[in-house]
Amino acid sequence: MMSKDNELKPIEMMKSEDIHRRRINLTRTLPRQNAYTLALDGEFSSVAFNEERAPLNKGKWRESVFEKKSDALMDLEIGTGNGTFFAYQAGKHPERLLVGMELKYKPLIQSIRRAVKQGSKNTAICRYHAFNVDLLFEKAELNDIYIHFPDPWVAPRKPKNRTVNAELLKVMYDLQRPGSKIYFKTDSREYYDWSLEQIPMTPYKLEASTTDLHQSEWAASNFLTAFEKIFMRQNIPINMMILSKE
Numbered sequence: 575m576m577s578k579d580n581e582l583k584p585i586e587m588m589k590s591e592d593i594h595r596r597r598i599n600l601t602r603t604l605p606r607q608n609a610y611t612l613a614l615d616g617e618f619s620s621v622a623f624n625e626e627r628a629p630l631n632k633g634k635w636r637e638s639v640f641e642k643k644s645d646a647l648m649d650l651e652i653g654t655g656n657g658t659f660f661a662y663q664a665g666k667h668p669e670r671l672l673v674g675m676e677l678k679y680k681p682l683i684q685s686i687r688r689a690v691k692q693g694s695k696n697t698a699i700c701r702y703h704a705f706n707v708d709l710l711f712e713k714a715e716l717n718d719i720y721i722h723f724p725d726p727w728v729a730p731r732k733p734k735n736r737t738v739n740a741e742l743l744k745v746m747y748d749l750q751r752p753g754s755k756i757y758f759k760t761d762s763r764e765y766y767d768w769s770l771e772q773i774p775m776t777p778y779k780l781e782a783s784t785t786d787l788h789q790s791e792w793a794a795s796n797f798l799t800a801f802e803k804i805f806m807r808q809n810i811p812i813n814m815m816i817l818s819k820e
C-alpha cells in the first residue's frame with residue numbers, strides 16, 4: 575500500500591503545485607494478469623516496483639534498494655522503452671545507479687530483464703507516471719535524468735502532456751543534486767522548439783542544444799536508442815538538449 579504522504583489526493587483537494595498529477599491504474603486491480611505483470615511482482619520484484627511499491631522507496635532508493643551509501647551517484651531514465659539505453663548505460667557505468675521509469679508493462683520488463691541478464695546490479699525500475707516523479711524521490715535524491723524520445727503529443731496536439739514542460743522541469747530541478755544534468759532527445763522539432771521556450775521559465779541552464787544531433791559534435795559519443803534507430807532510418811534529424819543544475 576502507498577504511505578499516506580505519497581497518496582494521490584482527489585483532484586479537488588490538490589494544491590496548485592499538485593495539479594500536474596496523473597492517475598494510473600493499479601496492477602493489483604487488473605482484471606487479468608499476464609506474463610509481464612506477474613514478472614513485475616514475482617521474478618523481478620526486488621528490482622522492479624509497481625505503482626504502489628515504488629513510492630515506498632522515496633528518500634531511500636540508494637540504501638534500501640541498492641544497499642549503497644547516500645553519496646552514490648543515482649540517475650533516472652524516464653520512458654525506458656525496451657531498455658537498450660537502460661542496459662547500455664548500466665553496463666558502461668557500473669559505479670552509478672540507474673532507476674528506470676516506464677508506464678507500460680512489456681517494455682518495463684524487457685528493460686529490467688536486459689539489465690539483469692547482462693549481470694548489472696546497479697539497476698531498478700518502476701511502473702510510474704513521469705508527472706508524479708516527486709512522489710518517488712525526495713528533494714536532491716537524484717543525479718542525472720535521461721528523457722529519450724518521450725511521446726511528443728503533436729497529434730493530438732496536447733502540450734500539457736509533454737514531459738519536458740516548465741512546471742515539471744521545476745519539480746525535477748528540486749529532485750536533482752547540484753551539478754546534475756537532464757539529457758533530452760526528440761525526433762519532434764515541434765516538441766523541441768516548444769521545450770526550448772519553457773527553459774527560461776525554469777532555473778536550468780541550457781548547456782548544449784542541437785537540431786541535428788547525428789551531424790553534431792555530440793554524435794560520436796551518442797548512443798542510438800531503439801526509437802532513434804527507427805527515426806534515423808527515416809532520415810529524421812534528431813534534436814537534443816542538455817540542461818544543467820549548477
Ligand SMILES: C[S@@+](CC[C@H](N)C(=O)[O-])C[C@H]1O[C@@H](n2cnc3c(N)ncnc32)[C@H](O)[C@@H]1O
Nearest residue numbers: 653654655676677678703704722723799800801
Ligand atoms: C517513444 S518511446 C521511447 C523509448 C526509448 N526511450 C527509446 O528511445 O527507444 C516512449 C516510452 O515512454 C513511455 N512513457 C510514455 N509516457 C510516459 C510517462 N508519462 N511516464 C513514464 N513513461 C512513459 C512509453 O511507454 C514508451 O515506452
